[in-house]
Amino acid sequence: MSTQMKSPVLDASLPEEEPLGARRGERLTALAQQHGALVALLLTVLIASVSFEAFPTSDNLGNMAVGSTFLAIVALGMTFVIVTGGIDLSVGSTFALGGVLAAWGSQYGTLVALLLPLAVCGLIGLVNGLLIAKSRLAPFIVTLAAMLLARGILLAVTDEGSTTYLVEERSFLATLGEESLLGVSLLVWITAVLFVLGALALRRSRFGQYVYAVGGNEDAASLMGAPVARTKIAVYTLSGLCAGLAGALNAAYLMSGVTILGVGMELDAIAAVVIGGTLLTGGFGFISGTLAGVLLLQVIKNIINQIGSLDSSYQQVVSGAFLAVVVVAQTWLGRKRRML
């Protein structure tokens, strides 16, 4: 992806005699990249708690936690894709499709309601992965086409968007959306478990190491014997599965398969991942950062709602500007790091 030339001379001189100050600077930039989102999140929460009485109430915090679960799960899958140096623009549509399929499937029992969206969205992800890894097509255009495809399937399933399927009242899916454990919604628990699993998979498993290797340098990874194609196919399938699951959970929460959801969600997911410190060039990223990024976006949205006089479209302006600032900072930090 990157067109910048890396200077072999500079790289080769790195390991030898480094001045102490340089190493400290490098550590600082690494720290800023890894925890910048978390610091920004804490600061924003602090300021919001002081400024708005309604912000730090348990109701508001609980609503925010539940409200951010769906984007969080989508962004989890997106993190894996972006760490391999790819991008998945189809998640917004597959998210909506997952919700509709779950609601439609709930009339045939819980198993269908959960497995159908996972199967269909996972299949879309698998096709994305095959086209990208085997046929070597550009990720953004393949997933852009998949976005159209998923939206088309959604329209075909819902009589051109005119039918909204309701989740069966007494099904397990409905309980999933309503019940809570220890005062925290089940949806939040599920998301937390998924993030722990995701973080373990990325940092501590062989698959995770392959993901980093493919994103760092595809040719080198291939020469090392890493299964490049298989890793890529796996991350896009994973992203499809995550989006489908998030859609199914969202249907459980709303008790219906809303057809107009998920438009622009891929942008929020990418923004969250990038704000979390993951590099879009691949090879570098954290699951924890993604979570901080999702929560930060959610808090910004909440603050804009609290102000009241501001329209909700300000949120888009703020997230877009935020994304630009973070990307500029990342590019700058990355360049500084390479120069040291």
Added chain:
Amino acid sequence: MTQLALRGVPLDRARVLRLLQDYGVYAGVLALLLANVLLTPHFVSAENFRTQAVQVAPVIIVALGMALAIGSEGVDLSVGSVMALSTSLISLYLGYGPVAAILVAVLGGMLVGLANGSLIAFIGVQPIVATLALMVACRGLANVFLPQLKDVRDPTMASLGSGSVLGIPYLVLIAVALALLVAFTVKRTTFGRQLLAIGDSRPAAQLAGLPVRRVLVVVYVVSGALAAIAGVLATARLTASDPTSLGTLMELSAITAVVVGGTPLSGGRVRIGGTVAGAVLIQLLTATLIKHDLPPSWTQIAQAVVIVAAVYAARERGRR
């Protein structure tokens, strides 16, 4: 012997594939036209052709800018949002007269392009990400400026949207003029040459002393301006400003037109004629499906398949 061997060449796979990549889009347009003439009732009428041409004009204009961005080995995802921004600016500034409003709208698009280009050229952000950020922010800005749909009641705008010369709508004339202008720029000017050189290999262009950054900024400014013009024309045709929905998925249509038209995503080559034909092909395909009562869901699925097929067919060129 050599003669014989040479004669065998034209039929080999690579050659056929290259011909298909270069002229497949024109063949596709012809085939679709022929099929429609034979199978679709009421297809051959001046009214129908005029409707199709008016509908495709904004897509062509946006696709021209997209072709330049893709030719420089980038992409501009913000075009749809720039259209929305331009429509809301028109509404806001119509009080100062239509000419001022159009100028402000185009200037707004150029500013967005300047932001895109600066992020990409000076800071070194990937084009996908830079234009993605602007895409989100501009859609929001458009909605902040103009929260809901508003009628545009202005005689100049109305005549721009529905007027015509010798039976050809202004919209189509403007699109054709812009296409010729961009084609001339790419083929015959220094700027066009520099653009292609940068798209081919940015490090090489840099070493050759080309003004890489300036050219990249200009590419995105032009793309922003063209998208804004498309937004103005779409507003004039609809006689309303709808910042929420105008231009959604326009980036996809534009990229499709460019790619189907044979411009490789790897940069270094721009085909304006192919791009225009690509936009027409997608328009005809959609129209055909709609005229035969296929629902929009199937139109979208078909479009997705066409995109993947076109990129798949074009991929060999990248490796050549």
